[in-house]
Amino acid sequence: MTQRRVTILGATGSIGRNALKVMAHAPGRFTLEALTAQENVEALAAAALAARPKLAVIGNPAHFAALKQALSGSGIAPAAGEDALLEAARRPVDVTVAAIVGIAGLKPTLAAIEHGGIIALANKECLVAAGELVMRAAAQHGARLIPVDSEHSAIFQVLDAAHPGWVKTVTLTASGGPFREWPLERMRQATPEQAVCHPNWAMGPKISVDSATLMNKGLELIEAQHLFALAPETLAVLIHPESIVHSLVAYCDGSVLAQASVPDMCTPLAYALAWPERMDAPVKPLDLAAVGGLTFSHPDEARFPALKLARQAMAAGGALPAVLNAANEVAVRAFLQGYIGFLDIVKTVEKTLDQADNKPLHGLEDVLAADGAARAFALKKTSAEAREDVSGLKPLLRKFASH
C-alpha cells in the first residue's frame, strides 16, 4: 500500500467531495497538501477542518477574510485569488484531483501537470478545449493522466493501449439522462430543476444539464479521442439506462471487454487515487441478479443533436472543440439562470460553431482566444434571445450558483 500526498482542485464540488470520501475510507493512506474552491467558503473551510490539508485556497478573493477566520488556530494556511490557486496546483504532490468544472480548470490543471505525478482527471472540458496542449504538456513533464470520468476510467481499464491495431471500436455508454424518452415538445418546456434531476448519478449542475442534452457524451467522445489517441471513427455511443456497464472495447477477434460497477463516482476515483494499485472504495457491490437486465440502444440524434455537433467539432479539430465547449458553458449557465429554454442550449452551440473561424491552436493563448471569442458570441446570442422573449424570463435560480 503506497502512501500518497494529494491536492484536490475543486474540493467542494460533487467530484471533490467524493474524492474526500474515498480518502477518508482509507485512514493513513492519504495526506492532503491543498484543497481549493471558488465561492463556497463555508464548505471549503469545513472540508479543510475535517481533512487537514496544509493549505486551503478560495478562488474569489472577496471570501479571504471569512476563510482566514474559519481556519484561525487550525494550522491550515488560508489563501485566495487565482494566483494562489495556481500556486497550490504547482506544489509537488503524488496525485492531483483535477475536479474544477469548465475551462476554469485548464490553467490549474496545466500547472499541476508541470510538477509531474498523477493527475486524476475529472475536468473533461480542459481536454475538450485544449486536448493536444494538455496531452503534450503531460508527456513533456512526465505526468500520468488517469481518467476519473466513469466511461474513461472503464476504457482505461480494458483498453490494450500497447496494441492499438487490435482495437476495432470503443463504445461509451450514456444513461440517456432525464429526458431520454421525452418528445421534443416536452423537452422544449423542460425546467432547470427537471434537467438537473439525473436518474442515476448525483452530480454538479453543469454536467447534469450536459447529461440531459447528451452534450456530456459529445464532450466525452472528444475527451476519449485525446486520452487514448483514438481516431474519431473508432468511437461510438450506446444508450444504456441502467448505467452499470461504463464502456466497452471491441477487439479484432470479436472479443468485447467491458467494465461494470454500480453508478458511483467513488469507484473511478478510488481507481485513480490508488493506481496502479487498487483500494477498497465506499461503494455497494454490484449485484447483477438484483439489477436483472441490462439494456442498450442507439442514441436518437434527432432529439439529441448535441452528439452530432460534438462529432463535427471532433472531426474538424483545431479551434472548434474549444468553441463547442465555450458556447455550451455559456448556454448551460443561461439555461440554469432561466434566460433560455432547454432546446436553446444546443441551438446556441450550433450557431456559435457556424460563425466560428477554425484556426489551428498552437498554445494556451490560442485556446483562450478561441474560448473567449466563442463565449462572447454565445453570450450575445443568449441574452438577445432573452430580450426577445422577456415574458419567459425567470428569476435567477440561486440554488444553481457555483460552489
Ligand code: NAD
Ligand atoms: P461541481 O459544480 O459540483 O464542482 C465544481 C468545483 O469547481 C467546485 O469545487 C467549485 O468551487 C470549483 N470551481 C467552479 N468554478 C471555478 C473557477 N472559476 N475557478 C476555480 N474553481 C472553480 O462540479 P462536478 O460535478 O464535481 O464536476 C467537476 C468536473 O468533473 C467537471 O468537469 C465534470 O464534467 C467532471 N465530472 C463530474 C462527474 C460527477 O459525477 N459529478 C462525473 C464525471 C466527470
Ligand code: MG
Ligand atoms: Mg462520464
